[in-house]
Amino acid sequence: MTHAPQRFAFRLLATDGMARRGEITTPHGLVRTPAFMPVGTQATVKAMYTDQVRALGADVVLGNTYHLMLRPGAERVARLGGLHHFMQWPHTILTDSGGFQVMSLAQLRKLDETGVRFQSHIDGQKYHLTPERSVEIQGLLGSDIQMQLDECIALPAPEQEVQRAMELSLRWAERSRAKFEAMGGVEKGQGLYGIVQGGDVPHLRVRSAESLAAMPFEGYSVGGLAVGEPQEVMLRMLEVTTPAMPVDKPRYLMGVGTPEDILESVARGIDQFDCVMPTRAGRHGLAFTRRGKINLKNARHADDPRPLDEESECPAARQYSRAYLHHLVKAGEGLAAMLLTWNNLAYYQQLMQGMRESIEAGRFQDYRASVKEGWA
Ligand SMILES: COC(=O)c1ccc(CCNc2nc3cc4nc(N)[nH]c(=O)c4cc3[nH]2)cc1
Numbered sequence: 001m002t003h004a005p006q007r008f009a010f011r012l013l014a015t016d017g018m019a020r021r022g023e024i025t026t027p028h029g030l031v032r033t034p035a036f037m038p039v040g041t042q043a044t045v046k047a048m049y050t051d052q053v054r055a056l057g058a059d060v061v062l063g064n065t066y067h068l069m070l071r072p073g074a075e076r077v078a079r080l081g082g083l084h085h086f087m088q089w090p091h092t093i094l095t096d097s098g099g100f101q102v103m104s105l106a107q108l109r110k111l112d113e114t115g116v117r118f119q120s121h122i123d124g125q126k127y128h129l130t131p132e133r134s135v136e137i138q139g140l141l142g143s144d145i146q147m148q149l150d151e152c153i154a155l156p157a158p159e160q161e162v163q164r165a166m167e168l169s170l171r172w173a174e175r176s177r178a179k180f181e182a183m184g185g186v187e188k189g190q191g192l193y194g195i196v197q198g199g200d201v202p203h204l205r206v207r208s209a210e211s212l213a214a215m216p217f218e219g220y221s222v223g224g225l226a227v228g229e230p231q232e233v234m235l236r237m238l239e240v241t242t243p244a245m246p247v248d249k250p251r252y253l254m255g256v257g258t259p260e261d262i263l264e265s266v267a268r269g270i271d272q273f274d275c276v277m278p279t280r281a282g283r284h285g286l287a288f289t290r291r292g293k294i295n296l297k298n299a300r301h302a303d304d305p306r307p308l309d310e311e312s313e314c315p316a317a318r319q320y321s322r323a324y325l326h327h328l329v330k331a332g333e334g335l336a337a338m339l340l341t342w343n344n345l346a347y348y349q350q351l352m353q354g355m356r357e358s359i360e361a362g363r364f365q366d367y368r369a370s371v372k373e374g375w376a
Contacts, residue, residue, distance in 0.1 A: 021359040026144035033271040060092035066101035074140040082142030094145035131175040148176035162199035191218030209244035219250040226255040242269035278344035301326040314346035
């Protein structure tokens with residue numbers, strides 16, 4: 001009998017108010033929570049080497065079913081040894097299921113009870129993504145933490161629209177779970193997360209969370225947010241949703257967010273985050289620092305010899321002058337994206353490490369206040 005891999009597990013190590021310090025065990029290692037997951041959509045965290053991403057303290061990166069099914073193809077990645085080997089990232093990988101990306105990227109998409117039909121934004125090829133096919137793709141990729149296929153609608157939306165999409169997502173949750181178990185995901189130690197929907201309608205959020213809690217998911221995502229709603233609406237939805245979610249399972253807020261969003265969401269009981277913000281903003285000349293954001297495109301940096309943050313451990317923040325970074329950005333040099341992405345991911349991981357330590361010490365509110373003071 002081959003040695004049975006350890007089952008997926010979540011341990012709650014400490015709490016401080018609604019803030020939680022935990023750790024997730026997956027087939028590729030430990031994930032320290034609260035965790036920020038750098039986005040690696042097309043099997044790469046753009047402008048970064050995987051060793052660099054790891055050195056910053058990231059335990060998990062995010063991949064996208066939608067992009068990888070179109071190119072290079074899930075079966076091809078499986079033939080080549082799976083996504084961990086393909087991209088040389090031997091730690092935990094979480095994959096999104098494709099629902100959100102199809103609605104924001106694909107052409108000619110038609111959604112019905114079976115799933116979503118669409119044409120590739122790359123070559124126009126036709127696809128039919130179902131809850132079962134999405135789980136199959138994530139299994140072919142070798143994803144450690146998989147997402148159900150769901151329908152995420154933009155806000156604001158009429159309540160009956162929100163209800164329809166939420167109820168469809170619940171039916172797709174059942175089908176995703178059945179496929180995941182049929183593929184032996186549980187025995188492999190992988191996890192499948194149900195995704196809470198319900199828009200900005202409190203009673204629909206609670207119904208979605210309670211219905212999913214009755215199904216045996218390894219974790220639960222809060223979806224349908226960071227889709228154009230004001231920050232206070234997002235935070236209000238967390239206040240009604242996390243209390244209705246299982247306390248002993250990870251909670252993942254999808255697509256969030258800015259450093260402030262993350263602080264405020266940890267304070268409302270969220271454990272996992274992903275966002276393109278630090279990487280995409282870095283490629284557009286924006287640097288996140290302890291003193292707030294700096295737009296290196298701005299001419300005021302042209303003669304500034306100071307580094308971004310002389311106290312940072314990250315060489316990109318400590319070794320290079322703002323004048324040099326401004327020059328690279330203006331010149332369109334590739335090194336600009338590399339250094340600013342490196343700085344931004346370092347800042348995000350330092351923020352997460354600070355939150356983890358402060359929750360362990362029962363000082364989360366002090367930490368939250370001190371971080372926000374720095375931005376002022
Ligand atoms: C520079 O920064 C940026 O360009 C930028 C762009 C988009 C977002 C928001 C991303 N928001 C978001 N991602 C999401 C991904 C999701 N996946 C599934 N399966 N279901 C969801 O319900 C869902 C909701 C999301 N909301 C944040 C930042």
